[in-house]
Structures are given as structure tokens and as C-alpha cells.
Amino acid sequence: MMVLADSRQPILSVSSPIASIALLHKESTTSTSADTALPSDTTVPKGSSALLCKHAGNPSPSRSDPTPLKAPSRTTKSTSFASNKRRAIHENAKRNQRQLVEGKGGKSALSFMYKHQLDVPAVFIAAVLVGHFGLKMPLAETFLFLQNKNPINGLYSKTWTDLNFIFFWIVAFTFLRAFVMTLILRPVAVRCGVKREHQRNRFQEEGWVCLYYSLSWAMGMYVLRNSPVWNSWSFWFKPAAFFEGYPHTQLPHIMLWYYYVQLAFWLQQIFVLHVEVPRKDFWALMAHHTVTLLLIGGSAISNFWRAGNAVFVVMDLADIILAFSKSIKYLGVSNRICDGFFACFMISWLYTRHYLYGYILHAFMFTAYEMIPFELDIGQGKWYCRELAWLPILGLALLQILMVYWFGLILRILFKILKGQSAEDDRSDDEQ
Numbered sequence: 001m002m003v004l005a006d007s008r009q010p011i012l013s014v015s016s017p018i019a020s021i022a023l024l025h026k027e028s029t030t031s032t033s034a035d036t037a038l039p040s041d042t043t044v045p046k047g048s049s050a051l052l053c054k055h056a057g058n059p060s061p062s063r064s065d066p067t068p069l070k071a072p073s074r075t076t077k078s079t080s081f082a083s084n085k086r087r088a089i090h091e092n093a094k095r096n097q098r099q100l101v102e103g104k105g106g107k108s109a110l111s112f113m114y115k116h117q118l119d120v121p122a123v124f125i126a127a128v129l130v131g132h133f134g135l136k137m138p139l140a141e142t143f144l145f146l147q148n149k150n151p152i153n154g155l156y157s158k159t160w161t162d163l164n165f166i167f168f169w170i171v172a173f174t175f176l177r178a179f180v181m182t183l184i185l186r187p188v189a190v191r192c193g194v195k196r197e198h199q200r201n202r203f204q205e206e207g208w209v210c211l212y213y214s215l216s217w218a219m220g221m222y223v224l225r226n227s228p229v230w231n232s233w234s235f236w237f238k239p240a241a242f243f244e245g246y247p248h249t250q251l252p253h254i255m256l257w258y259y260y261v262q263l264a265f266w267l268q269q270i271f272v273l274h275v276e277v278p279r280k281d282f283w284a285l286m287a288h289h290t291v292t293l294l295l296i297g298g299s300a301i302s303n304f305w306r307a308g309n310a311v312f313v314v315m316d317l318a319d320i321i322l323a324f325s326k327s328i329k330y331l332g333v334s335n336r337i338c339d340g341f342f343a344c345f346m347i348s349w350l351y352t353r354h355y356l357y358g359y360i361l362h363a364f365m366f367t368a369y370e371m372i373p374f375e376l377d378i379g380q381g382k383w384y385c386r387e388l389a390w391l392p393i394l395g396l397a398l399l400q401i402l403m404v405y406w407f408g409l410i411l412r413i414l415f416k417i418l419k420g421q422s423a424e425d426d427r428s429d430d431e432q
Contacts, residue, residue: 113174114275118182121175128168143168146256155250158300162260169264174271181208192331203330210323216262217316223255224313229306236356237310239363243371247303247381259305262312263296288402295395302383304392310360311396314352321345339417346410353403361396 113120131140141147148159181204188207189200224230229241251259269289273282299308325341368384376385 113271117174117178121171121178124171125168125175139164146253146260149253150250153250154253156253156256157250158256166260166264166267169261170268173265173268177208177268177272180211181205189330194330194332199330203327206323206327206330210320210327212265213316213319213323216265217313217320219258220262220309220313220316223258223309226252227255227306227309229310236313237359239359239367240371242304242307242310242360242363243368246372246384248305249303249381251305255305255309259296259300259308263293263300266293266296284402284405288399291395291398291402295392295399298391298395302388302392303381307360307363307392311357314356314360317352318345318349321348342413342417346414349407349410354400354407357396357400357403361393361400364392364396 128140128143131137132144142161142164144165146156146165147161148157149155150157185204185207186200189203194200194203221236224236227241228244229237231238266289270293273285273289295311296308299305321341322345325338325345328341329335329338369389372384374385374389375382376388
């Protein structure tokens with residue numbers, strides 16, 4: 001699923017990227033920029049007027065210079081205002097980071113987890129592995145493997161010990177995200193010459209998202225292609241197959257494993273969303289994560305696994321392209337190439353998140369009503385009754401409303417490109 005979320009944050013120090021702002025850097029196209037800084041190795045003599053005039057980009061004229069000082073142009077004023085605004089936002093973000101790191105504002109537990117995203121998960125994972133492979137503890141096995149297997153047909157059913165499996169993957173994703181971003185992606189950014197700290201941070205975030213969604217989409221398509229739902233590469237699924245043989249209380253191992261890992265990832269994303277600097281669309285992201293978790297959990301409880309798998313794959317593809325295009329932009333790839341990837345992202349968004357997704361919503365509104373008799377029998381896994389049938393429709397519709405909102409932001413970026421500007425994340429302008 002897409003995460004226009006960008007809930008990704010580097011990890012381990014007080015100078016962490018959590019203090020930085022998700023402003024996609026746009027290089028100045030004019031030599032008269034009012035935000036030119038002095039080189040880091042420049043020594044400014046005490047009392048020099050150069051320091052006072054560094055935002056003008058030129059040395060201050062001496063008192064004997066008869067040339068009158070010119071009033072700053074409108075472009076200079078607007079650029080200076082934008083720079084001051086970014087600086088104020090950055091300082092506010094650093095204050096928020098200090099509060100998080102110091103555990104102020106009732107966030108002491110969150111602060112602890114923020115500062116220990118590598119070591120605490122590593123200890124837990126090691127304990128589980130030792131408990132299973134070394135001590136042969138039955139409890140440790142429930143964290144690593146699905147349990148409720150039918151010995152006759154080899155299919156798996158839900159059981160309470162699946163909660164241990166989900167919790168293990170929540171912890172594992174916390175560790176993997178910290179490890180990949182800090183020890184792999186950050187050195188890549190340094191080696192590729194990314195000098196600005198906030199750009200390194202954003203490259204780490206987008207790189208992790210691109211990596212995860214690439215793997216999850218590939219796995220989801222594999223599961224989909226090996227299920228009765230698969231149709232063709234032009235139209236991935238047969239909506240009626242979502243409900244054939246309902247309820248689906250026994251599943252292949254790969255489908256149940258994939259579903260639970262996805263649920264764990266989205267539960268871990270709630271933690272990530274709360275430790276990063278909020279974006280302008282923070283509440284839209286929070287609503288998206290909440291609705292997504294309700295849909296995943298609800299479909300698992302009510303045994304609509306096949307439809308849930310289809311939702312996963314239609315949501316993930318656009319996220320891969322967006323995260324990749326933003327990653328290469330931070331590495332300094334030309335705007336022309338990045339704009340090309342943005343065009344691919346926009347096409348994939350329309351095809352998957354509105355066209356294909358629309359068929360899933362339509363299936364629950366009409367096809368399910370025609371194929372599944374109303375019956376509530378929890379013992380047999382039947383949850384489709386008049387009182388509950390509207391819930392998946394509501395959840396899917398709310399998610400579509402959020403995607404329409406984000407598509408409006410995408411159109412704003414498209415208009416910028418058509419005006420000759422580069423593609424930038426429109427949500428980043430007003431981060432606080």
C-alpha cells in the first residue's frame with residue numbers, strides 16, 4: 001500500500017533526521033539568489049560588514065563608495081521570505097526532536113523506543129531465536145511460524161497464537177528499517193555526494209520505502225497469480241472470485257504468511273508516523289493508516305482474504321515508482337529524468353488506485369450482495385449479514401476519498417511541471 005506517507009525516519013542520534021523537514025531541494029536558477037551562504041572555510045574578520053550582507057550575495061559597499069544602495073528586488077524579497085520560513089520550520093522541528101529525545105510532553109515510552117530502534121529489537125529477536133533453535137521452547141516457535149495447519153490438506157487456519165507471529169514481525173520491521181536506513185542507505189547517500197543533511201535523511205526514508213514495497217508487491221503478485229482470483233496482466237483479478245466458496249477459513253501458507261506480515265508492517269507504521277516530523281497532510285496520513293488497519297484486520301476476521309490481497313497489490317505499485325523517483329532526485333539526478341518517473345507514477349496511480357481499486361469497491365457493493373447469502377455464523381467463519389455488510393464498503397470508500405485528495409496534490413505537481421518547474425512533493429511546503 002501506498003504510503004504518500006511518508007512515515008520514514010532515520011534513527012540513532014540526537015542529530016537524527018527526525019529534526020529535518022521534508023522539503024525537496026530545488027536548486028536556484030538565478031545567480032541573484034538572496035540565500036547564498038558563505039563557504040564553510042571562509043573566515044570573516046571581526047566587525048566585517050560582509051557578515052551583515054551575506055544574504056545579499058555581494059560585499060557591502062564601503063562608506064566612500066558613491067554608488068547608492070539599491071533596494072532589494074521583489075524576487076529577492078520573496079526568496080528571502082521563503083528562506084526565513086524554511087529556517088523557522090527547521091528550528092521548530094529541532095525543538096520537537098529535542099522534546100522527543102528527552103522524553104518530554106508525556107512521550108517517555110515513545111522517546112525510549114525512538115532512541116533504541118536497533119538494540120532493543122535485536123535483543124528480542126535474538127531471544128526468540130535462541131529460545132526456538134537453542135532451548136526448543138514451544139512458545140518461541142509461535143513467534144516464528146504459523147501453527148494451525150490441517151494435516152490432511154496442508155492448509156492453515158487462524159488461531160490466537162498468530163498474534164505472537166504478528167508481534168514478532170512488528171519488532172522485526174522496526175529493526176530492519178533502522179538497520180537498512182542507518183547502515184546501508186546513509187553510506188550510499190554519502191558516497192554519492194549528497195551533502196545536505198535533510199536530503200540524506202529523505203533519501204534514507206524513500207530508499208527504505210522503495211525497497212519494502214518492491215518486495216511486498218512482488219510477493220503479493222506471486223500470491224495473487226497462484227490463487228483462483230488471478231485474471232491477466234492487463235486486469236489482475238476476477239472480482240467475482242473474491243466471494244466464490246466464501247468463507248475462506250483455510251488458506252495456503254504463503255497467503256496467510258504474507259497477509260500477517262503486511263498487517264505487522266502497517267501496525268509498525270503507526271509508530272513511525274508518530275516519531276517523524278509531521279507533514280502538512282499528517283491527519284490525512286493518520287486517517288489512511290487507521291482505515292488501512294481496520295480494513296486489513298476486518299478482512300482477516302471476516303475471511304475476505306482474497307479481496308484483501310488484491311487491495312495490497314493495487315496500492316503498492318504506485319508507491320514503488322514514487323519512492324524511487326524521489327530517491328534518485330535526492331542523489332542529484334536531473335529533473336527531466338525525475339519528471340519522467342513522475343509521469344509513470346501518475347499513470348500507475350490512475351490505473352491501480354482508481355481503475356482497479358474501483359472494481360474492488362464495486363464488487364463489495366454489488367457482486368458480494370448477489371453471491372453471498374446473509375448469514376452470521378462466527379463458528380463457521382461467516383460474517384456477511386445485513387448489519388455488517390456495509391462496513392467493508394465504508395472502509396473502501398473512505399480510502400478512495402483519501403486517494404482522491406492525494407490525487408489533487410498530484411495534479412498540482414503536474415501543473416508545476418507543465419509550467420516548466422520540477423516535480424516536487426507538494427505536501428512538503430508547509431511542514432511543521
